[in-house]
Amino acid sequence: MPLARGAVDGDVAALRTLLTTVTPNILRVVRRVIGGSHPDVEDVAQECAVEFVNALKRFRGESSIRHFAARVALRTAMNARRRQRAAKRNHGLATELEADEAAGEGAAPDALVASRVGVQLARELCDALPAPQAEALALHCVLGYTMSEVASICGAPLETVRSRLRSAKAALVAHAQADPRLRDLVEEMA
Amino acid sequence: MSISHLDPTDLLIRCRREQLTLDEQRRLSESIEVSLEVRLMSQILPELERESRVRPGDDVLLARINAGALAVIRAQSAAPVRLPIKRRTVMLLVAAAVLLIAGLAGAWLGGALPRKTPAPPAPTAQSKVVDNAKQAGKKQPSLSVAPPQSEPPADVVSLDSIVPIPTPAASAPRASETRAVSPGTASELFARANSLRRQGRVGEAAVLYELLLDLYPNSREVGPTRLALGKYLQPKQPERALAQYRALASGGGALRAEALWGISEIATNLGDRSAAQQALGDLLREFPDSPYAEVARARALHDSH
Numbered sequence: 243m244p245l246a247r248g249a250v251d252g253d254v255a256a257l258r259t260l261l262t263t264v265t266p267n268i269l270r271v272v273r274r275v276i277g278g279s280h281p282d283v284e285d286v287a288q289e290c291a292v293e294f295v296n297a298l299k300r301f302r303g304e305s306s307i308r309h310f311a312a313r314v315a316l317r318t319a320m321n322a323r324r325r326q327r328a329a330k331r332n333h334g335l336a337t338e339l340e341a342d343e344a345a346g347e348g349a350a351p352d353a354l355v356a357s358r359v360g361v362q363l364a365r366e367l368c369d370a371l372p373a374p375q376a377e378a379l380a381l382h383c384v385l386g387y388t389m390s391e392v393a394s395i396c397g398a399p400l401e402t403v404r405s406r407l408r409s410a411k412a413a414l415v416a417h418a419q420a421d422p423r424l425r426d427l428v429e430e431m432a
Numbered sequence: 433m434s435i436s437h438l439d440p441t442d443l444l445i446r447c448r449r450e451q452l453t454l455d456e457q458r459r460l461s462e463s464i465e466v467s468l469e470v471r472l473m474s475q476i477l478p479e480l481e482r483e484s485r486v487r488p489g490d491d492v493l494l495a496r497i498n499a500g501a502l503a504v505i506r507a508q509s510a511a512p513v514r515l516p517i518k519r520r521t522v523m524l525l526v527a528a529a530v531l532l533i534a535g536l537a538g539a540w541l542g543g544a545l546p547r548k549t550p551a552p553p554a555p556t557a558q559s560k561v562v563d564n565a566k567q568a569g570k571k572q573p574s575l576s577v578a579p580p581q582s583e584p585p586a587d588v589v590s591l592d593s594i595v596p597i598p599t600p601a602a603s604a605p606r607a608s609e610t611r612a613v614s615p616g617t618a619s620e621l622f623a624r625a626n627s628l629r630r631q632g633r634v635g636e637a638a639v640l641y642e643l644l645l646d647l648y649p650n651s652r653e654v655g656p657t658r659l660a661l662g663k664y665l666q667p668k669q670p671e672r673a674l675a676q677y678r679a680l681a682s683g684g685g686a687l688r689a690e691a692l693w694g695i696s697e698i699a700t701n702l703g704d705r706s707a708a709q710q711a712l713g714d715l716l717r718e719f720p721d722s723p724y725a726e727v728a729r730a731r732a733l734h735d736s737h
Contacts, residue, residue, distance in 0.1 A: 252509075257502070257505070258498070258502065258723075261498045261501060261502070262494075262498060262723075265494050265497055265498055265501075266486075266490075266494060268497075269484075269490070269493070269494060269497065270484045271484075273483055273484040274480045274483060274484045277483060278482075278483030278484055278485075279483075281629075281632050281634065282630055282632070284493060284496065284497060284500075285630060287497045288497045288500040288501050288504070291497055291498065291500075291501035292501050292504045292505060292508075295501065295505050296505075296508075326630065326631065329627075329630075329631050330631065356475055357475035357476060357478065357479040358479060360472045360473075360475050360476040360479070361476050361479050361480060361483075363472075364476055382441065382445075383441075383473055383476060383477075384476075384480060386445050386448060386477055386480070386481075387445070388438075388442045388445050388446065389439060389441075389442050390442075404439070407441075411441070411469050412469075414469065414472065415468050415469050415472070418468065418472055419468070427468075427471065427472075428468065431466075431467075431468045431471060
């Protein structure tokens with residue numbers, strides 16, 4: 243909190259220390275949202291860091307500074323992802339993006355296909371769901387925060403978060419059941 | 433909240449953090465067997481952890497992100513303070529009114545507005561010149577006769593007061609033609625290249641960056657363009673990247689630290705230790721507070737051993 247206050251007051255050393263502290267977390271968020279091998283990881287992470295500093299004025303210490311940074315980074319990275327998808331769609335390259343995402347860093351063994359498709363479905367849902375549900379889903383399923391941590395990060399009651407997640411996870415399951423690439427997994431569970 | 437009431441997906445997240453008791457692990461295993469939702473998440477989370485794991489070179493990447501963010505924040509704070517919206521609106525309206533009045537006055541003076549002339553004017557020296565030319569059977573160029581503020585005596589009017597106004601068709605190419613042949617201004621080219629790079633079309637972006645350097649070698653976009661081009665060329669054509677970094681470093685300015693860092697990286701990869709040490713030494717001496725400095729100190733120490 244003193245570092246954040248110092249950064250807001252224009253203390254360059256405090257700002258630098260704060261950025262050094264939270265940037266690894268921001269980078270982790272960006273890699274999870276847009277993909278670890280995406281060429282824009284650095285640009286988006288920098289955009290997130292700038293947004294984080296600009297948002298510091300609103301930080302009132304209700305959550306930890308790392309959680310606050312994660313939330314700002316999540317929103318910024320999700321916006322960047324939506325922008326990129328829209329740009330790719332405008333250039334008729336939507337299928338290329340999907341192929342990139344499914345392919346990951348190289349040819350995947352069959353055992354990994356389901357997990358990669360699951361990641362892709364979760365990211366796509368985060369683009370498509372209403373904002374509160376998308377944020378809860380991303381914090382829980384993509385960033386790996388528990389429900390109580392999501393409630394703390396969002397400043398929302400736990401039951402509200404639970405309800406948002408219930409809807410979002412139901413949508414995830416519905417998408418998985420409709421995806422032919424996950425047929426084996428779905429049939430196994432049935 | 434009691435742990436026993438945790439949602440299965442919460443159990444999964446705690447399991448990834450190795451925070452589960454044996455009983456909770458048993459509960460989680462049962463959930464994974466019967467719930468598609470939990471099974472999916474049990475596959476998604478490890479995959480995402482793999483994607484976001486720390487990699488070699490992350491320290492340099494983080495330093496670059498911090499340096500870039502600090503530069504943007506400094507630029508933002510140095511930007512002029514915007515006036516309050518009401519004041520801006522009033523000033524814009526005043527400016528628009530002034531422009532409108534100036535435009536009307538210009539149009540009137542240029543004869544674009546109809547003037548009340550009940551009787552044909554007496555021939556002036558200018559019209560005499562035109563009439564004489566017509567009589568001589570010569571083709572008239574597109575001329576406009578500037579109306580005198582007050583009627584001057586005929587004998588003092590010279591041909592110098594007849595000012596040719598070039599027509600738009602003759603003076604400038606059409607806008608569509610300009611678009612077809614013009615690559616745009618330096619800032620437009622830079623924005624287009626950045627946009628392509630963000631879409632992952634880095635090869636096309638590099639072509640535009642090089643075009644910008646050719647067409648606008650003195651523009652203010654040259655520095656960031658050299659940096660972007662250097663980063664693009666570094667893995668595949670390090671010599672060309674080195675040339676860009678050297679040109680950027682020689683220009684000084686805020687991007688010199690980035691350029692020196694790039695030079696040291698390429699020189700290290702090419703086995704040119706003296707050049708690498710020279711660049712790192714310059715970096716440490718000139719930018720001791722740069723985010724690169726800490727990594728540079730470590731590398732210089734390592735190289736000296």
